Amino acid sequence: MDKFIVSARKYRPQNFNTVVGQSHITTTLKNAIKNNQLAHAFLFCGPRGVGKTTCARILAKTINCTNQTPEGEACNTCNSCVSFDAGTSMNIHELDAASNNSVDDIRSLVEQVRFAPQAGKYKVYIVDEVHMLSTSAFNAFLKTLEEPPPYAIFILATTEKHKILPTILSRCQIFDFKRITTNDTVEHLQEIVDKEAIQTDKASLQIIAQKSEGCMRDALSILDKIVSFTNGEVTYQNTLEHLNILDHDYYFKLLEALLKQDMAGGMLLYDEINRKGFEGDLVLNGFAEFIRNILVCKDARAVTLLDVVEGMQEKYVATAASVNAGYLVSALNILNEAEVNFKMARNKRLHVELVIIKLNFLQQAIEMSMGDSGLVKKKRVDGPIAIKTKPVSSIQIKQATSVSKAAEPKLYIQEKPSTDDRRPSTEVPVSNLQPVTNNYQPATSYQPLPSLGATNFTDGSSKKSVLDVLREKYGDRYSIQAVEDPIALSLENLQGYWDHYANKLKEENKHSQVNAFNTAKLVIESDTVFNVIVDSSLHQKFIEQEKTMLLDFLQRKYHNRLVTFNFIIEEGEKEEVPLHFQLNGKQKFERIAEQYPMVKELRDRLKLDIAF
DSSP states (O other): OOOOHHHHHHHSSSSHHHHHOOOHHHHHHHHHHHHHHHSEEEEOOOOOOOSHHHHHHHHHHHHTOSSSTTTSSSSSSHHHHHHHTTTTOSSSSEEEEOOOSSSHHHHHHHHHHOOOOOSOEEEEEEEEEEGOOOOOHHHHHHHHHHHTTTEEEEEEEESSGGGGGGGHHHHHHEEEEEOOHHHHHHHHHHHHHHHHHBBOOOHHHHHHHHHTOOOOOHHHHHHHHHHHHHHTTTHHHHHHHHTTTEEEEHHHHHHHHHHTOOHHHHHHHHHHHHHTOOOHHHHHHHHHHHHHHHHTTTGGGGGGOOOTTOOOOOHHHHHHHHHHHHHHHHHHHHHHHHHOOOOTSSHHHHHHHHHHHHHHHHHHHHHHTTTTTEEEHHHHHHHHSOOOOOOOOOOBBBOOSSSGGOOOOOEEEEEEESTTTTTTEEEGGGGGOOOOOOOOOOOSSSSOOOOOOTTTEEEETTEHHHHHHHHHHHHHTTEEEEEOOOOOOHHHHHHHHHHHHHHHHHHOOHHHHHHHHHHEEEOOOOOSSSEEESSHHHHHHHHHHHHHHHHHHHHHTTHHHHHHHHEEOOOOOOOOOOHHHHHHHHHHHHHHHHHHHHHHHHHHTTTTTOOO
């Protein structure tokens, strides 16, 4: 029995024309060979399994061919080509940088470069996975890579171009390989199954090409597995079963149930999918891709973006015509969020079922948000929201001429006081009251109303005083009374108020403040200012903590908002500190040694080290 060779090796391209999906690179290399414009160093970079190493071998084989074709291809008949195909050529050296990435390996390679080829024009060095070289190995390779002998050509291959040093990149001619398209992969697979006499259909080959994601080596490996699994007969159903892929028919059925708001049908369909072994994240991802394809088909110009099995395009286009675009976009958002949060969910099944429930009622939610002219815009909630206010009509004032200006009483509107007489009160002169409007005006721009004095308000045929009108209007919320005359400060009543406030603090268990209040001395400086003399800054801080409440208390007692006080710190007499408390340890020892010399002699004889 012949030894089995996997398709990826058996059908590896032997010339540039058989390389799949990289025509932009093969054409450049063939033209460079024909025009004798070969660079001394190449860098082939791109995804896995797209032909980097294959192109490097074909290039090495072609430039040493002694009988090249007019198109720049190897003849495959000369001694050089035959020895290359047999793996016995001495002009081609391959180095796996993944396992030979040290400085010594590169030095050994550089040593080999010094020897000219025995036969052929060039010695070609192919370094695969070059990004695995260490920084020291890269640096040891720089000089040889920049100025190699005329017969030496280096071909570096990598899947991670960003890991290569810029000094290496600048010395190479870079070729970027791209992923192989689905159509190119299907055509190549069709050629292989025809040669191997494998029974298959195009739909199964398309599924394999989509699963490979542009990697030809993966596509050939998948084909080999399915052929072994199906005993040489590849069909659409057994391909889906082997690759663990959900059929699009399930997604069509699920979408139909959701649009009909058949929640039970959608849940039963998911249960059937789950019992077949498909995980929830696979269902979410597949259904999101399905919704994306439906959304793409809403516009005829974008149908070319549809990457599905042949024969399914018509079904997608027909379904897209019957589904609202708003539903598709909202469903994509829900599925995307659910897929992101799937890993954090403890109950995976319930997480997917909640998504199905949301999608089931999504159409109903969209219909409820529809107006007569289309969709209603969402209300803005993040920006500033205007506060609705009710304007208060301004007070009609009639100036009285019979009362002199000096006799006008001053009125204040004051909030009704609470049981705590130390709480700051809010008194607003009536002359400063303004009607409330919806238009905000800066505080510096308003004009106060003229003093009301003994003005009378016109209320039909009767006349009322300002005090009576205000009490009728605001008596339930404010205590309205005439301003009393201010009382001058005196030490006797000030000390009484001071002690009264200290007793309030004692009831609140503020003992530190009470002590500061009791030790403080009060001195009258003027009718509105007095000094508080304390013996330390600590007592000053304790009193300052109560300053706001204390001033409000005193100002209400004296009917004068100008009452205030200042602090004076009067330090007490300093106590005389004994001398032995002023000396440090060393000074104390020297003083003792001066009085008692034997202590010093004892320290010297015993060689004591005293820690001061």
